[in-house]
Amino acid sequence: MGETVRWGIIGCGDVTEVKSGPGFQKAEGSELVAVMRRDAVKARDYAERHQVPRWYDSANDLIRDSEVDAIYIATPPAYHKEYTIAAALAGKPVYVEKPMARNYQECLDMLEACERSGVPLFVAYYRRALPRFLKVKELLDQGAIGEVRFVTTRQTAPLELAEGDELPWRLVPELSGGGLFFDLASHTLDLLDFLLGPIVSASGIATNQGGRYAAEDTVTGVFRFASGAHGTGTWCFAADEREDMNEIVGSKGRLLFSTFGHEPVKWKSADGVREFPFERPMHIQQPLIQQIADQLRGRGACVSMGESGARTNWVMDELTKRRDEE
Template sequence: MNKVRWGIIGCGDVTEVKSGPAFQKVENSELVAVMRRTGHLAEDYAKRHQVPKWYDNADELINDPEVDVVYIATPPGSHMEYTIKAAQAGKPVYVEKPMARNSEECGKMIAACKEAGVPLFVAYYRRAQPRFLKVKELLDNKAIGDIRLVRTTQFQPVSEKIINSNDVPWRLQPEISGGGLFFDLASHTLDILDYILGPIISVKGLASNQAGFYNAEDIVTSTYLFESGVHGVGNWCFSAFEKTDVNEIIGSKGKITFSTFEHDPVTLTTAGGTEKWSFDPLQHVHQPLVETIVAELTGEAVECPSTAVSAARTNWVMDEMVKK
């Protein structure tokens, strides 16, 4: 394919700035159709973003002959359904994270795309962002010697909106999202650790609902072992008194500190002192990853670093962490 023509299923908030505009800005890429079940909202999005077509039916978008690749930006509860339909129509798929509600659904998505002979990409876009590539470069260059341990701490308070409302957001409804904020947010951290440190092969975890504002887990603590032998410790709490977002990779000769969601500098600490690298926030956070997808689909010697296989590993890790 010489040019990638995209169709979006679920043109909600995430597509306004984070992803949607990237399809128009990347070379050899074009957004040609959008879909949302509420038709007038799909029409509004199309008009504001200069998209030629809009639909209120996903099947119509999937089967549009002018749509080459389908981007699924709905909640995880419908990822499997739409991925299988797109695969059966012979269309490559780019699906939001987490890939599905659980690893079993991920397996079915992988099987459907394999049978159809189409690629399946997942929106773990940090794998292509400069800040995280810098961390990977430092590790690959042995800046901290042999890697021993990674330690993750991610806390945040319960939002006033959740405390004062009976309307629970879909992200906190496990039947739609797979879990609570842990599935939505920790998935980014666990995936980037998979990218820079390799696969996790053993997991032990504890998950609870301590605050009681919704049915999903609001605290997860876990230990895990990477295939490389590196140990990991993670603590996620979504009913804490303050916000914390820090990852530390500790080696035999130093440590690297970075955040998953904040724009704190990447910090290297060794016996020789401290070095820091700062990176400007990206306007469209998906764009570097979309560039790799378009390059792969148009036949350039580039492979997208976020595949269905790697994303399914992250789902498996989360399943193990919250398993009762």
């Protein structure tokens, strides 16, 4: 890899407009040189609006582009495995959107392909690189709340899909792996892996309570970390209102923070409550993209790799094994 990593994007949809795409152009040692979308008109429009030199309507054509060093896959999860393997066979590092795939087995296949080809596999769990969550990890590592005993997480949202509405791909298991649990809870579960270490056992119940689509809309689970800490979580996307809460309880205090909000991180202890505010980044994936560019140029290491991304898929598979049981 040279001094600049030249990126190609497969699937330049909404997530690439602000969250990720500009990050490839603004990160040091990184450049976005090509984009692909099956709709040629939309691919060309994206390239023109974002000043990207080349566009394609074929993923294979982009992968074969000799001036593309690394591939960012921003498609629905149904296509992650296919494009990851194709990029790996071409000898190109892969950065894939989250969740890493539709299930754990697909993740293992992706890891095997990249290992065989000797290329790294990165996963877009970008919260691992955000200052807000690095502060939570710093407090935990410093022993601010003593020994971690358990964590509770709860995320709720109203059921906003009306009868007859066209289903977004996130609610079609064949495309996404599941419902909003796979799309949103994956962020929280991966973040807990980053903060507290791997989850080694998990079980749960997944049901559809709202009746608007086939995928689960409510999941409740229990899990245990390798450290011995316990965890419980409930995700309900057919509830009365929005809520987003994580609480890590230790022997000497507790930490409270949301996964998707930007309110201050709270540290509660015998000395009272301290708050740590953070600003929302303009391009939320840019800090992680910078880590990836640094690793590819031999100047650092990325904290979100295929191995950790696969662990999150394993946990989600375990939590949703029991579906629609009464």
